[in-house]
Amino acid sequence: MSPCVGNGSRRNIYALLMDQEHPAEQVPESASDDSTQPQVSASAPEPQSVFPPGLTARVELIVTDVDTAQAVGSGDVPVLGTPRVLALAEAATVAATASRLPAGMTTVGMRVELDHRVPTPVGRTAVAQARLAKVDGRRLLFEVAVTEGATTVAEGRVERVLVDRHRFVERALGTA
Secondary structure: OOOOOOOOHHHHHHHHHHOOEOOOOOOOHHHOOHHHOOEOOOOOOOHHHHOOOOOEEEEEEEOOHHHEHHHHOOOOOOEEOHHHHHHHHHHHHHHHHHOOOOOOEEEEEEEEEEEEOOOOEOOOEEEEEEEEEEEEOOEEEEEEEEEEOOEEEEEEEEEEEEEEHHHHHHHHHOOO
């Protein structure tokens, strides 16, 4: 899922994320349509018990030519492109929850805030670290940092939502 959503699409994506059979929770002010309120099934585990705050994960990437801004179309310089920095940060959030996911469930990206501050040349190793900072219903808020050696390349927050994988895919494909 793209971290940027065009006008009018935000509510639809939010509805897709939140319209699962899970406990009701607050809808963000930016998506106040009552039709986006999730429903609950009694068998759904509480995310806070499955994903305690403090979970961490780390992933690494040796930067190659295919990771550069030139290659991914986000610029014309031969350094690690911001879309790859974001993908690396998201991979760390996925890794933090992977071993604890209940059967049939997955997490999907919902919101990203990322400051990409320092370029990383080809051949260097970028390391993304994610820490689960907060669990709010099915929402998981991660703090992320990408480093190269002792230098902070990027930092920010990634919000993911716990969803029923099958239902999510069905709704995304329009077969639900």
